[in-house]
Amino acid sequence: MSAVEPAAETEAGRDFLRDIVAADLAAGRCAAVVTRFPPEPNGYLHIGHAKAIAINFGIAEEFGGRCHLRFDDTNPAKEAQEYIDAIQRDIHWLGFDWGSHLYYASDYFEQLYEWAEHLIRQGLAYVDDQSADEIRAARGTLTAPGTSSPFRDRSVAENLDLFRRMRAGEFRNGARVLRAKIDMGSGNINLRDPVLYRILHAAHPRTGTRWCIYPTYDFAHGQSDAIEGVTHSLCSLEFEDHRPLYDWLIEHLPVPARPRQYEFARLNLGYTVMSKRFLKRLADEGRVSGWDDPRMPTLAGLRRRGVPPAAIREFVRRVGVARANSTVDLAMFDAALRDTLNRTAPRRMAVLRPVKLVIENYPPGLSEEIEAVNNPEDASAGTRMLPFGRELYIERDDFLETPPKNFYRLAPGREVRLRYAYFVTCREAVKDAAGNIIELHCIYDPATKGGNAPDGRRVRGTIHWVSAAHALPAEIRLYDPLFTRPDPGADGDMMADLNPNSLETLADARLEPALAEDDGTVQFERLGYFCRDPDSTPGRLVFNRTIGLHDTWTKMHADGR
RNA sequence: UGGGGCGUAGCCAAGUGGUAAGGCAGCGGAUUUUGAUUCCGCCAUUCGCAGGUUCGACUCCUGCCGCCCCAGCCA
Numbered sequence: 001m002s003a004v005e006p007a008a009e010t011e012a013g014r015d016f017l018r019d020i021v022a023a024d025l026a027a028g029r030c031a032a033v034v035t036r037f038p039p040e041p042n043g044y045l046h047i048g049h050a051k052a053i054a055i056n057f058g059i060a061e062e063f064g065g066r067c068h069l070r071f072d073d074t075n076p077a078k079e080a081q082e083y084i085d086a087i088q089r090d091i092h093w094l095g096f097d098w099g100s101h102l103y104y105a106s107d108y109f110e111q112l113y114e115w116a117e118h119l120i121r122q123g124l125a126y127v128d129d130q131s132a133d134e135i136r137a138a139r140g141t142l143t144a145p146g147t148s149s150p151f152r153d154r155s156v157a158e159n160l161d162l163f164r165r166m167r168a169g170e171f172r173n174g175a176r177v178l179r180a181k182i183d184m185g186s187g188n189i190n191l192r193d194p195v196l197y198r199i200l201h202a203a204h205p206r207t208g209t210r211w212c213i214y215p216t217y218d219f220a221h222g223q224s225d226a227i228e229g230v231t232h233s234l235c236s237l238e239f240e241d242h243r244p245l246y247d248w249l250i251e252h253l254p255v256p257a258r259p260r261q262y263e264f265a266r267l268n269l270g271y272t273v274m275s276k277r278f279l280k281r282l283a284d285e286g287r288v289s290g291w292d293d294p295r296m297p298t299l300a301g302l303r304r305r306g307v308p309p310a311a312i313r314e315f316v317r318r319v320g321v322a323r324a325n326s327t328v329d330l331a332m333f334d335a336a337l338r339d340t341l342n343r344t345a346p347r348r349m350a351v352l353r354p355v356k357l358v359i360e361n362y363p364p365g366l367s368e369e370i371e372a373v374n375n376p377e378d379a380s381a382g383t384r385m386l387p388f389g390r391e392l393y394i395e396r397d398d399f400l401e402t403p404p405k406n407f408y409r410l411a412p413g414r415e416v417r418l419r420y421a422y423f424v425t426c427r428e429a430v431k432d433a434a435g436n437i438i439e440l441h442c443i444y445d446p447a448t449k450g451g452n453a454p455d456g457r458r459v460r461g462t463i464h465w466v467s468a469a470h471a472l473p474a475e476i477r478l479y480d481p482l483f484t485r486p487d488p489g490a491d492g493d494m495m496a497d498l499n500p501n502s503l504e505t506l507a508d509a510r511l512e513p514a515l516a517e518d519d520g521t522v523q524f525e526r527l528g529y530f531c532r533d534p535d536s537t538p539g540r541l542v543f544n545r546t547i548g549l550h551d552t553w554t555k556m557h558a559d560g561r
Numbered sequence: 562u563g564g565g566g567c568g569u570a571g572c573c574a575a576g577u578g579g580u581a582a583g584g585c586a587g588c589g590g591a592u593u594u595u596g597a598u599u600c601c602g603c604c605a606u607u608c609g610c611a612g613g614u615u616c617g618a619c620u621c622c623u624g625c626c627g628c629c630c631c632a633g634c635c636a
Binding site for chain 2: 014015038039040042072074075077078128131132135136139140141142143144145146173174176177179186187188189190191192195197198199200214216217218221237238239240241242243244263265270318319320321322323324325326327328329330331332333334335336338342347376377406408409417418419420450451452459460461462463464523525526527528549550551552553554555556
């Protein structure tokens, strides 16, 4: 054991994967750990992938090894360059880097083809002329063994000839496949002569029409791992049954290395659907604005919603790694998000549902600047100046004509603090003919500038505000979970569980001027975290709510306390 | 009478024979110019169930129960 151990080796609460890697390193079974993240470029990455990314890149990093990004592009029918680009962008955004180790399974097509011929020469693979239906029927069932194909015992010469002609394009799609000759009676269905190559006359995003036969996942994955020198091939639980096939191929092929596959449970999140297929449908059918709709669990969607990559990394770290299937409470994601944002997000003032407040005794035309701290959690974030004047906007919810017992915001005759500014006392609620409150008339105490009374009197409530003369109009988009239940689709139809109220738009919000320049996610004090949406134009800002603040007041109300 | 996995609190999750970590949620309370944050306290006599081995079992053995994955020429 070296004098300098990786920190991870001594940390408590390490997971079983890290234990395996540490043991292999300690025993000298490998000199350095090499992992890989192998997405198929058939859609956008989502938060479930973030777990796999964090595991593969994270373990490599912690143990001083490396992690490859390898596109598993073996099925041209579903794959596209758009996805290849998006996946790379999203992994980088998440904070991981593959350096020069960017690979494609399609880079290995020639080598894989040669290995397929090797298998044929060894009598371990054969060309099957049966149709897909016939193969399926002969495969048997979960409880009944399969039966051999009539083509199973073709000669090596005939198999070689046929396989070469498959490659040459002599046959139509589906006419023949190459199968491994393993065991039609195996209890593991993956071993009942699995298909290794199929005919697909389709253009591939990278190899174009150079090939018309493509290796299956099973024939490509382990061999690609071996070619790249991957030591630990970490994947999710559903590939467990494939491991015997993975090992069989590695053992029977002259591969340059001996990778090992280990499986962990994939991430499931409450109120969320991780199926790429379903997410694609939501985007394609216009149920959301696209793959990057802020309600989507995609990394692109989370980014647009204002979720910082550090929050996602923290979330998956807290979730841990194990082999038990589980569904993580959405609240755990929210907590990681709030923790991250609380430490880093600049504070701003914004009024979502404005009502005008007029300070009767404040000189008309006068305007002053008030200093406010940018982040009470971080002194280095400094301060900024807020314009203040006779007319302000405050939150409609912050005034109640007949306040309940525990309400300590503004009400007739009551004094509250305008954050960072002055104490104001409400004199009158001005209403229109219909009885709607249009203006609140108050008086302020000039001696309370900054928010403290020299006479030591206290107020219970502090509310946020924005200067009417200086405020920026904005549209605010409030998001709720895309689904109405923690287990969407449990009754059979995920579409039926879509939340019809997942988006609420507020058209007339007012923001403090500094918000015109902010990038990144900020906190609107007392409301939540928000970030500017790319739909913003110079004349009209659009902000997304990333997540609200904890709100015990609303909660007390809901509880009827 | 197919094969492979998994069952520790409401949700994640440590624990690998010596007497149940931690996080989230929840519940109290303190501080607070965000009803936020922060802080402090409470929250599994019990580890799917039943037997067995042992001075001692979440950990070992046996049996049962429950849940998940596999019958694509998807990955």
